[in-house]
Amino acid sequence: MATATQTFLNKETSTNHPVPPQPKPWPDRMVRYSGIAWFLAAAIGQWIFVFYVVLQYIPELVQFGLPGLANTTLPDGYIAGDMAGNLAIAAHVLIAIIIIGSGPLQFIPHIRNRFPRFHRYVGRVYIVMASITSIAGLYIVWTRGVPGGLVGHLAISLDAVLILAFGGLAINFATKRQIDRHRRWAMRLFMVVSAVWFFRIGLMFWFITTGGIGINPETFEGPFLTFMYFGQMAIPLLILEAYFLAQRSKNNALKSSVAVVLILATGAILVGTFAATMGMWFPRLI
Ligand code: HEM
Known part of the structure; x- marks a missing residue:
């Protein structure tokens, strides 16, 4: 009888008072919130860039039409007689609007979970x-060449x-339903697609903080630019890998260090976006 009562009580305890979900430990929360802050700063900065490209x-x-490219600030934006080149530039900037505009939407869990078909459709369009x-x-x-x-x-x-x-790998893992690997490659893709934006805000961050050390404005070459040409891909990819590592790790010191890096990177994005908007994009529009 005692055993039956005990079993009953245990059942009661387990069904009526389920263990409430435990809040994540603070190092995990630091990584999560600093990641969200980084993402929000990047999304705002990219949408300002899109706004500039549209206008x-x-x-x-x-x-x-295509001759209008001559009135933009692109070096050699329009070359009479080079139909293929002019079309390539027009297509390049028009598509830029679609992908920079839609990319950040893919990472918003609310949209992804509530509208999975939209997520899949935008994802395919983005990669193509x-x-x-x-x-x-x-x-x-x-x-045509570039500076x-x-x-x-x-x-x-x-x-x-x-x-x-990275686009090929992201699609490949999505079709195989290996969602975690798909997510990682899609995030890496987002970083390399955003490289041209990182380059612009990185450059303007450097100008505003150092006055442009290591940049020859005549040739648009120099040690800092050599660093940035590759850094535009390498730095965001390294930060992303550190974020993945911090998510997997059990080491609190590592998690906190990555969160600090993410917060510093968020600050740099905000400063660089401000400098690019006020020093480069806005003046070109007025
Ligand atoms: C997929 C990500 C990319 C996006 C979103 C993008 C976006 C843009 C935008 C918006 C411009 C106009 C720049 C302005 O008005 O300041 C531009 C220019 C240009 N892009 Fe891209 N781009 C991307 C990737 C690439 C790649 C991979 C290449 C070359 C392999 C490239 C080559 C160029 C060139 C040559 C120009 C014109 C000249 C210049 O910037 O100096 N872009 N791009």
């Missing part, structure tokens, strides 16, 4: 468009290769 290119293209615009970018770089010399050419071409490779 810089759409009115010219709508009003004058990022691949097309990278191929168009490669064509422009190697036919920055051979190092600049090679670095941005590497970015194109990484975009194609």
Whole structure:
């Protein structure tokens, strides 16, 4: 009888008073919240960039067609007689609006969980468009050239290769339903697609904090630019890998250190975005 009562009481205890979910320990929360802060700063900065691209290119293209590219600030934006090159540039900037505008939406859990079909649709469009615009970018770089010399050419071409490779891997793991691996490759893809934006805010961060040490404004070359040509991909990818490591690790010191790095990176993004908006994008529009 005693055993039956005990069993009954145990059952009561376990069904009527389920153990409440335990809050995550503070190092995990630090990683989570600093990751969210980083993401929000990046999303705001990217949407300001999109806003600039829309206002810089759409009115010219709508009003004058491809020759309108000559009125923009792009070096060699329009070359008479080079139809393929002009089309590649127009496609490149128009697609940029779609991918930079939609990329951050993919990481918002609310949208992903409540509208999974939207997530899948935007994801496919994002990867296809990022691949097309990278191929168009490669064509422009190697036919028209860009400031920055051979190092600049090679670095941005590497970015194109990484975009194609990471996009392929993200799709591959999504179709195999290996969701964790898909998530990781999609986040890496987002970082390399965002490299051109990181480059601009990194450059303006450097200008505002050092006055532009290591940059030759005539040739757009110099030690800092060589560092940034590759850093535009390497730095965000390293920060992302540190974030993944902190999520997996049980080491609180490591988690806290990564959270501090994320907070510092968030500050740098905010300063760089402010400097790029006020010093580069806004003046081009007025
Ligand atoms: C997929 C991510 C990319 C996005 C979102 C993107 C976006 C843009 C935007 C918005 C511009 C106009 C810049 C401005 O007005 O300041 C631009 C220019 C340009 N992009 Fe990209 N781009 C991407 C990747 C690439 C890649 C991979 C290449 C080359 C392989 C490339 C080559 C170029 C070139 C040559 C220009 C014009 C010249 C210049 O910036 O100096 N882009 N891109």
